Amino acid sequence: MPLLEIKNLRTFFRTKRGIVKAVNDVSYSLEPGKTLGIVGESGSGKSVSAMSILRLLDENGYIESGEIHFEDRELTKLSMDELYHIRGNAISVIFQEPMTSLNPVFTVERQLSEPFIIHQGMNKKQARENALKMLYDVQIPNPEAVIRQYPHQLSGGMRQRVMIAMALACRPKILIADEPTTALDVTIQAQILRLMNELQEEKGTSIIFITHDLGVINEMADDVAVMYCGQVVEKAGARIIFDDCRMSHPYTEGLMFSIPRIDSVHEKIEPIPGVVPHPLALPKGCKFAPRCKYCTRKCMEEEPALTDAGNGQLIRCFYPEKEVRRSAEHKKITVNQ
Numbered sequence: 410m411p412l413l414e415i416k417n418l419r420t421f422f423r424t425k426r427g428i429v430k431a432v433n434d435v436s437y438s439l440e441p442g443k444t445l446g447i448v449g450e451s452g453s454g455k456s457v458s459a460m461s462i463l464r465l466l467d468e469n470g471y472i473e474s475g476e477i478h479f480e481d482r483e484l485t486k487l488s489m490d491e492l493y494h495i496r497g498n499a500i501s502v503i504f505q506e507p508m509t510s511l512n513p514v515f516t517v518e519r520q521l522s523e524p525f526i527i528h529q530g531m532n533k534k535q536a537r538e539n540a541l542k543m544l545y546d547v548q549i550p551n552p553e554a555v556i557r558q559y560p561h562q563l564s565g566g567m568r569q570r571v572m573i574a575m576a577l578a579c580r581p582k583i584l585i586a587d588e589p590t591t592a593l594d595v596t597i598q599a600q601i602l603r604l605m606n607e608l609q610e611e612k613g614t615s616i617i618f619i620t621h622d623l624g625v626i627n628e629m630a631d632d633v634a635v636m637y638c639g640q641v642v643e644k645a646g647a648r649i650i651f652d653d654c655r656m657s658h659p660y661t662e663g664l665m666f667s668i669p670r671i672d673s674v675h676e677k678i679e680p681i682p683g684v685v686p687h688p689l690a691l692p693k694g695c696k697f698a699p700r701c702k703y704c705t706r707k708c709m710e711e712e713p714a715l716t717d718a719g720n721g722q723l724i725r726c727f728y729p730e731k732e733v734r735r736s737a738e739h740k741k742i743t744v745n746q
């Protein structure tokens with residue numbers, strides 16, 4: 410049974426120019442102890458879908474409809490106060506930019522002790538001991554010195570580790586990691602990913618890992634949701650996505666071709682043509698139609714549903730079979746050549 414299940418979530422934003430449907434009918438689930446990777450280009454709704462779980466939305470944002478089940482609770486029905494108790498306790502978040510969650514005017518000790526004091530009722534001394542232990546766990550060199558420092562005195566990689574320590578302080582059941590390593594250089598990125606994997610093995614934490622980098626998803630995820638224009642366009646086990654299988658969504662295929670992979674069967678790097686459409690001017694039929702080389706008239710008129718292609722693989726495309734859409738027959742009906 411999934412630990413977390415999001416069903417038909419719609420999260421919208423009120424803007425002067427109209428309602429932005431940032432997340433439009435998204436469903437995904439997270440299994441205990443597993444990592445769900447969410448991938449897609451900028452603006453596809455990765456962050457908004459995950460931040461809806463704890464309702465960490467900008468003021469103009471709201472959940473229009475849908476359900477978010479976590480254990481025996483439906484999170485969209487809870488008050489902000491109730492959600493506050495879940496945040497940082499049962500579910501925590503690591504943001505892309507550590508300074509969005511680290512307070513520049515407080516020491517690492519003060520910030521790292523807080524979850525222990527607030528959520529676990531510890532006194533200051535117990536909280537400090539636990540904070541120190543967390544710094545050891547995330548392999549910070551010289552934790553005794555670091556705990557007395559302020560965020561600005563630390564390097565980017567160290568700040569990210571402190572944030573991971575904070576997020577893991579209460580042994581959350583779910584960790585939402587939103588592009589946790591994008592701002593870091595490659596060596597530190599690899600160290601942090603390894604660390605998250607180790608912590609997951611040790612503590613059994615389930616992770617929602619958001620990134621635009623398929624290479625990172627390949628390393629981290631058990632299951633993958635590919636998002637485009639506020640929708641899930643493909644969902645499957647990571648091995649199904651990465652082992653050149655018979656079915657796929659053309660957008661996933663495009664993402665695969667656009668990254669260099671040592672193990673890739675494709676030699677050429679081929680970026681996806683065009684840009685993500687503006688959220689207030691989405692195409693009528695399939696949202697990917699203007700950029701899809703397999704697009705037909707039908708795709709421009711009708712919107713495909715997310716459909717089971719077997720193996721637990723869900724694909725939102727009229728032509729999920731690679732061989733069919735690459736055939737000469739299909740070429741005759743495409744419109745984007």
Ligand SMILES: Nc1ncnc2c1ncn2[C@@H]1O[C@H](COP(=O)(O)OP(=O)(O)OP(=O)(O)O)[C@@H](O)[C@H]1O
Pocket residue numbers: 422423424429430431449450451452453454455456457458467468469470621688
């Ligand atoms: N406060 C807001 N008001 C209006 N639109 C918003 C707001 N916040 C997000 N959006 C829109 O919602 C859509 C989804 O945004 P989201 O941040 O989830 O994208 P993302 O996939 O996480 O992208 P990135 O890779 O850049 O982080 C975007 O079109 C974005 O412009």
Ligand code: SF4
Pocket residue numbers: 658659660695696697698699701702703704705708713725726727728
């Ligand atoms: S439905 Fe058509 S346009 Fe959309 S992804 Fe599939 S082939 Fe491309």
Ligand SMILES: [Mg+2]
Pocket residue numbers: 455456457587
């Ligand atoms: Mg984002």
